[in-house]
Amino acid sequence: MAGWLNLEGKGALVVGGGGLGGATARSLAEAGARTVVVDRDEGALEAVAQAAADSGAELATLHADVSTPDACRAVVARCVDMVGTPRAFLHAVGRNDRRPVLELGDDDWEAILRLNLSTAWWLGQEVGRRMVAEGAGRIVFVSSVSALLAHPDHAPYAASKGGINQMMRVMAREWAPHGVTVNAVGPGYIETDLTRAYLDRDGHREALESLVPAGRLGAPEEIADAATFLLSDRAGFVTGQCLYVDGGRTLV
Numbered sequence: 001m002a003g004w005l006n007l008e009g010k011g012a013l014v015v016g017g018g019g020l021g022g023a024t025a026r027s028l029a030e031a032g033a034r035t036v037v038v039d040r041d042e043g044a045l046e047a048v049a050q051a052a053a054d055s056g057a058e059l060a061t062l063h064a065d066v067s068t069p070d071a072c073r074a075v076v077a078r079c080v081d082m083v084g085t086p087r088a089f090l091h092a093v094g095r096n097d098r099r100p101v102l103e104l105g106d107d108d109w110e111a112i113l114r115l116n117l118s119t120a121w122w123l124g125q126e127v128g129r130r131m132v133a134e135g136a137g138r139i140v141f142v143s144s145v146s147a148l149l150a151h152p153d154h155a156p157y158a159a160s161k162g163g164i165n166q167m168m169r170v171m172a173r174e175w176a177p178h179g180v181t182v183n184a185v186g187p188g189y190i191e192t193d194l195t196r197a198y199l200d201r202d203g204h205r206e207a208l209e210s211l212v213p214a215g216r217l218g219a220p221e222e223i224a225d226a227a228t229f230l231l232s233d234r235a236g237f238v239t240g241q242c243l244y245v246d247g248g249r250t251l252v
Contacts, residue, residue: 005232008032011083012231014090015066015075015123017041019192020142020227021092022048023220027228028090029057034083038075040065066093067114072122076130085134088231089127091120092142096157098198109156116160121167124182128171132178138231141168142223143184145246161186165242172240181239183230188246190218214247 010033014025017039025037029052037059039045045061052059060082066072079086094116097108120141131137146154147161165184172182189208191199199205199217209216226245229235244250 005031005228005234007088007228007232009034010087011079011085012036012088012090013076013079013083013086013127014038014092015119016090016092016094016142017044017048017061019092019194020187020190020220020223021090022051023224024090024092024227024231025059026052026055026057027221027224028088028231029059030055031228031232033088035059036062036079036082036086038062038064038066038079066119066123069122072119073126076123076126080130085130085137086127087131087136088138088140089123089131090140090142090227090231091123093119094142094157094160096154098153100153101155104156112156113160113163116157117163117167120164124167124171128175128180128182131180132175135179137180138235139168139171139180139182140227140230141182141184142227143168143186143242145186145188145244145249147186147242148244148250168242169240176239181230181235183235183238183240184242185223185226185230186242186244186246186250187223188212188218188244188249190220190223192220211252212247212249213251216247218245218247 012028012033012035014037017037029035141164144161146158147165168184
């Protein structure tokens, strides 16, 4: 499989080491990419590095906070120092605030948009600048079914994911002539360490499973498989798309 993807020896940058980002970082490393994973949580970095080692792969970790434009650019520059201009980049940074619109303040809105969408812009722009200069690259952003579905108590999160989808499409349009593809993966309801506590209370797991035609929640590895494909040479003619990995949730 690793040879089929043609990622061997190529630099890869993953920003966001928990859950879906960590699973994709491991997948890229197992495919032979020289992978750097970035997170502000040192525990998450240690966990993803250990998981990669347990599967016989290696990846490098970088402890950093990407909440400002300068910090994002510094992270990309540091990655270039470590593995060269990345040929694959995944943005997997984000969080939700599950409260109704009328309970959210200005700071709540701005915090979600900054973390989920602005960091995608700052990092994507800087990585894209370098990929365009070299004439090759693959970029994937983690979106969500919330970009399409009107879930209650998700307004800033949904807005950020819808913004990611349209930002991704414009980047794809502008950079396609330069050999750079830009896509997104849209996870459905996925069980991760971050979502497990929410799923395990008040019947949330059962309620969400009932909305999925496949009848179950997804696993991080299923998102990682889709992202790894889009970050590989095999997806060279795929750009401007959001691939929903959701067990059919967006069908109903």
